[in-house]
Amino acid sequence: MKQLPIDPVLPELQNLLRSAVSAVLVAPPGAGKTTRVPLALLDEPWLRNQRIVMLEPRRLAARSAARRMASELGEHVGETVGYRVRMDTKVGARTRIEVITEGVLTRMLQEDQALEGIGAVIFDEFHERSLHADLGLALCLQTQQLLREDLRIVVMSATIEAEPVASLLGSAPIVRSEGRSFPVETRYLDRPSDERLEQQIVRSVAHALENDPGDVLVFLPGAAEIRRVEARLRERKLGSQFRIAPLFGVLSQEEQDAALAPCAPGERKIVLATSIAETSLTVEGVRIVIDSGLMRVPRFLPRTGMSRLETIRVSRASADQRRGRAGRLDSGVCYRLWTVQEDRNLKEQSTPEILEADMTGLALELAAWGVADPSELQWLDPPPAAAMAHARELLHRLGAMDERGSITPYGRDLAERGLHPRFAHMLVQAAALKQTKLACMIAAVLNERDFMRKDTGTADADLRVRIEAVHKIMSASPHKPHKPYVSGQPTAAVDQAHSDDGQIANLRSPALPGYSLDVAACRRIAAEGRHIYESHPPADQEPVADIHSSGLLLALAYPDRIAQKRADGRYLLSNGRGAILPDAGTQVISSASYLVAVDLDDGGAESRIYLASPVDAEQLELYCPSLIKQEKSVEWDRSAGRVRATTKHKLGALVLKEHPTASPTPEELLFALMQGIAEEGLDILPWTRAARQLQHRAGFMHAVDASWPDLSDEALLAALEQWLGPHVYGLKSRNDLARLRLTDILEAMLTWEQRRELDASVPTHITVPSGSRIPVDYSDLTSPVLSVRLQEMFGLQDTPRIARGTVPVTLHLLSPAQRPVQVTKDLASFWQNAYFEVKKDLKGRYPKHYWPDDPLAAMPTNRAKPRS
Incomplete structure (x- = not known):
C-alpha cells in the first residue's frame, strides 16, 4: 500500500489501545487517518473478531471511505469493509469494519445498549461537532462505564482542541500526526467586494484557470449557489477540456463519484462543493482552492420554536482546512474572497451544532435511552436548557412524552422509526387516515431544499404544488400516459417532462410561468419518499392519495405552526406568534381560514410564511381532538361593557369556536367584573x-x-x-x-x-362673609382651594382655615365674571397691598359693581352692590 503521513504513528496508537480503552488522534486533512486507522486495528488482540464501527458525519464520506479501505484490501465493499447510511447499506456476513453515519450509531445503541459484537467505535472528523456525534459519544461513554469496560472509543479530528476531548474520555492519551502537506500560497482580496457571490466566483475561476495549474475546488455555502455558479460557468463556454462537477450531499452517488474521480488526460476539473469537501474526502487533482468563506448551518430559536438555515462566515479552522485541500498532492494556491482584515476577525472554531440545533430528536433519544436529565451523561457542551424545554413540550404535545418527561410507549414507537419525531408522528397517524404514501411524500419534500424557483417576485407558498410537481415529473414518460397521483381537483398543473440525461438540472414549464424546477431534486425526493414508504408500509391497502389531506397531515406534524387568519389578513400561529403571507393577493392559499406553515422566518414580530398548506377547522376538530382543549372562561367584554361567560375550543393560542356558557357562578362573575374594572379604570x-x-x-x-x-x-x-x-x-x-x-x-x-x-376638620363647604356656602376643592391634597368672588370676602380679616385651624385654604379671589384676579393664602396682606391695584382694574371693567375704599369696613355681597 502507498505510504501515508498517518502510518508512522499507527504503532503508537496500537500500543496505547492495548492497555487504554480510549484515545484521541489528531491528524491534519489528507494524513490518511480515515482509511488507515480502522485497518490498523483490525487484527488487534483485544478486538477478538469483533467489529469496528467508524462514524462519518456525511453519507458521501462514509461510502468513499469504505470503498477506499476495501480497495486497499483488494476486495469489494460489503466484504471485510462495508457501510451503512440512510437508504443505502452494503455489509455482509464477513464484514468487520462498518463505516456508518452518525444517526445509524444512535439506532444501534438504542437497539443494544451494550453494543455486543462491537469492539471499537471510532468517531471520525469529530471537530465538526454534529449533534449526532455529540449524542453518540455521550451514549458510548455511558455504555463503556456501565456495561462494556472493554469497549474502545477513538476520537479522530483534524483541528479540534484535543485536551478537552481527552479529559471527557477520562484523561485519554493523545496521539498526534504531523501529516504532510505542500506549500499553499494564500491570496486575499485587496478590498471588500460588492459583487454578487456568483460573479466573484466565476471571475476567480477564470483567473485561476488562466494563471495556475491543476484542478479547481470551489467552496460555496449551498446547493443553490452551486447551481447558479454552474449555470454562469456554462454560459462562458470554457471549452471541452474543462469539466464542471457539483459536489453536495443530496446528489446521486454517480454524480458524487464523478466529482471525486481524477480527470482524464488533457482535462481539468472545476469542483463546486459545499463544506462537505472540507474533510474526509479526497478530491483528486486539486491544486487550486477558491473559498467563498461562507457556509450554511441550521439555527434553532427557542423563542420562536423554529429552525432555519443561516449563511454565516466560516471559522478559521474551517478556512484552514479548505486551504489545505490545495496542498495535498503538490504546491497550490488558495483564493480567499475576503480581505486580510476580515480574516483577522474570523472565529477560531465553528459553534457546535448542539448549541444551536432543534433538540426534539435528541430529547426523544435521551428519553428512549432512559435519561430524563441530560446532565446524567457526559458532554463537551451540554444541550441548552431552553431548547430542551421546548423539545419536551413538543414531544408531550405529540404524545411521545408524559408530564414527568418520561418516554411513553407511543414515544418509543416514534423513536424506533429513525425519523424526526414530527415526521414519525405524522406517518403513524397517516396510516389511520389511509394516507401513508402522501405522508411519505410530504416528509421527503420537507427534507429537501425547495426545488421550485421563481425568476421574479414571491414564489407560490402552497406545498401541494410541490407534491404534484414531483409526482408528475417522475411519472411522466414518452411511452405511457400520465397517471393521476391525487384524487379531487388538482391545485396546479405541471407540464410532463422526461429526460434520460442526468445532467439536466432544471425544467421550465409553461404551466407554471416564471418557474424553474430542479429535476434532480425531484428525483431525490421521489427516491426518499419511496424509501420512507418501504420502511414504514401501511398494514392495509390504501386508496389513491388525496392531496387535500396535506394540511391535515402537516397539522399532525406541526401542531405548533397551525395558523389562523385574522380579520386584517395576517395570521396568528398556535404557538402565539404572528405571521404574514407575502404577496397574499397572488397566493391561492390566502383564501383559506387556516394554514399549516412549515417554513417561516423569524424576523421581527411576525414571521413570513414561505411554505404552507391549507387545513379545515372541521378536519382539525375531527382528527386532532388531543390538540383541542375546551376552555371555559368568564371574562370582561370591553366592547359590550359586560361580563361574558363562554366556552372556547382552543388549539394552542387559536380560538376555533366559542359559544355562551349558561349560569356562571357569582364568584366567577365577580372575578371577571373586577378584571374589567381594572382594565377600564375607575x-x-x-x-x-x-x-x-x-x-x-x-x-x-x-x-x-x-x-x-x-x-x-x-x-x-x-x-x-x-x-x-x-x-x-x-x-x-x-x-x-x-x-x-x-x-x-x-x-x-x-x-x-x-x-x-x-x-x-375637612368641611365640604366654608361659609363666607356674604353668607354663601362655598365648596372647598381638595383635588390638590397639599393645598385645598376656595374659589370665591372677591366682593363676598369684604370685612374678613384673615384667611379661612381647615384641619381645626391649622391649614389655610388657598383663596382664588374671582372677578364678577368668575375669573381669578388673585391667588393667596394671606388675605390680610392682600387687603393691605394688592387690593387697591386690583380695585383700579376691576372698577374700570365693572363700574356698576361695588368697590369700596376700605374693604375691611365694607359690607360683603354676592350681588353687584350690597342691599341698602
Whole structure:
C-alpha cells in the first residue's frame, strides 16, 4: 500500500489501545487517518473478531471511505469493509469494519445498549461537532462505564482542541500526526467586494484557470449557489477540456463519484462543493482552492420554536482546512474572497451544532435511552436548557412524552422509526387516515431544499404544488400516459417532462410561468419518499392519495405552526406568534381560514410564511381532538361593557369556536367584573361630585395622618376586591355598576370616629362673609382651594382655615365674571397691598359693581352692590 503521513504513528496508537480503552488522534486533512486507522486495528488482540464501527458525519464520506479501505484490501465493499447510511447499506456476513453515519450509531445503541459484537467505535472528523456525534459519544461513554469496560472509543479530528476531548474520555492519551502537506500560497482580496457571490466566483475561476495549474475546488455555502455558479460557468463556454462537477450531499452517488474521480488526460476539473469537501474526502487533482468563506448551518430559536438555515462566515479552522485541500498532492494556491482584515476577525472554531440545533430528536433519544436529565451523561457542551424545554413540550404535545418527561410507549414507537419525531408522528397517524404514501411524500419534500424557483417576485407558498410537481415529473414518460397521483381537483398543473440525461438540472414549464424546477431534486425526493414508504408500509391497502389531506397531515406534524387568519389578513400561529403571507393577493392559499406553515422566518414580530398548506377547522376538530382543549372562561367584554361567560375550543393560542356558557357562578362573575374594572379604570364607576370630593377630603387627611385609609385611584385599584367587591356581588355590566352609590361605599371605608373628624376638620363647604356656602376643592391634597368672588370676602380679616385651624385654604379671589384676579393664602396682606391695584382694574371693567375704599369696613355681597 502507498505510504501515508498517518502510518508512522499507527504503532503508537496500537500500543496505547492495548492497555487504554480510549484515545484521541489528531491528524491534519489528507494524513490518511480515515482509511488507515480502522485497518490498523483490525487484527488487534483485544478486538477478538469483533467489529469496528467508524462514524462519518456525511453519507458521501462514509461510502468513499469504505470503498477506499476495501480497495486497499483488494476486495469489494460489503466484504471485510462495508457501510451503512440512510437508504443505502452494503455489509455482509464477513464484514468487520462498518463505516456508518452518525444517526445509524444512535439506532444501534438504542437497539443494544451494550453494543455486543462491537469492539471499537471510532468517531471520525469529530471537530465538526454534529449533534449526532455529540449524542453518540455521550451514549458510548455511558455504555463503556456501565456495561462494556472493554469497549474502545477513538476520537479522530483534524483541528479540534484535543485536551478537552481527552479529559471527557477520562484523561485519554493523545496521539498526534504531523501529516504532510505542500506549500499553499494564500491570496486575499485587496478590498471588500460588492459583487454578487456568483460573479466573484466565476471571475476567480477564470483567473485561476488562466494563471495556475491543476484542478479547481470551489467552496460555496449551498446547493443553490452551486447551481447558479454552474449555470454562469456554462454560459462562458470554457471549452471541452474543462469539466464542471457539483459536489453536495443530496446528489446521486454517480454524480458524487464523478466529482471525486481524477480527470482524464488533457482535462481539468472545476469542483463546486459545499463544506462537505472540507474533510474526509479526497478530491483528486486539486491544486487550486477558491473559498467563498461562507457556509450554511441550521439555527434553532427557542423563542420562536423554529429552525432555519443561516449563511454565516466560516471559522478559521474551517478556512484552514479548505486551504489545505490545495496542498495535498503538490504546491497550490488558495483564493480567499475576503480581505486580510476580515480574516483577522474570523472565529477560531465553528459553534457546535448542539448549541444551536432543534433538540426534539435528541430529547426523544435521551428519553428512549432512559435519561430524563441530560446532565446524567457526559458532554463537551451540554444541550441548552431552553431548547430542551421546548423539545419536551413538543414531544408531550405529540404524545411521545408524559408530564414527568418520561418516554411513553407511543414515544418509543416514534423513536424506533429513525425519523424526526414530527415526521414519525405524522406517518403513524397517516396510516389511520389511509394516507401513508402522501405522508411519505410530504416528509421527503420537507427534507429537501425547495426545488421550485421563481425568476421574479414571491414564489407560490402552497406545498401541494410541490407534491404534484414531483409526482408528475417522475411519472411522466414518452411511452405511457400520465397517471393521476391525487384524487379531487388538482391545485396546479405541471407540464410532463422526461429526460434520460442526468445532467439536466432544471425544467421550465409553461404551466407554471416564471418557474424553474430542479429535476434532480425531484428525483431525490421521489427516491426518499419511496424509501420512507418501504420502511414504514401501511398494514392495509390504501386508496389513491388525496392531496387535500396535506394540511391535515402537516397539522399532525406541526401542531405548533397551525395558523389562523385574522380579520386584517395576517395570521396568528398556535404557538402565539404572528405571521404574514407575502404577496397574499397572488397566493391561492390566502383564501383559506387556516394554514399549516412549515417554513417561516423569524424576523421581527411576525414571521413570513414561505411554505404552507391549507387545513379545515372541521378536519382539525375531527382528527386532532388531543390538540383541542375546551376552555371555559368568564371574562370582561370591553366592547359590550359586560361580563361574558363562554366556552372556547382552543388549539394552542387559536380560538376555533366559542359559544355562551349558561349560569356562571357569582364568584366567577365577580372575578371577571373586577378584571374589567381594572382594565377600564375607575372612571367606569358612577362618580358624582360629592363622591369625588369625599375621596379627596379623605386623601387630604391621609396626607396629614398616614393612619387614615388611602383612597387615591391607585390605591383603590390595587384593593378593588376589598372595598368594592362586597357591593358588586352578582353584578354583570356597566349598566349594573351605574346603580352604585359611591359616596356611601367610600364612607364605609372610614370608621365612625374618622367620619366625625372628617366633617369637623375637612368641611365640604366654608361659609363666607356674604353668607354663601362655598365648596372647598381638595383635588390638590397639599393645598385645598376656595374659589370665591372677591366682593363676598369684604370685612374678613384673615384667611379661612381647615384641619381645626391649622391649614389655610388657598383663596382664588374671582372677578364678577368668575375669573381669578388673585391667588393667596394671606388675605390680610392682600387687603393691605394688592387690593387697591386690583380695585383700579376691576372698577374700570365693572363700574356698576361695588368697590369700596376700605374693604375691611365694607359690607360683603354676592350681588353687584350690597342691599341698602
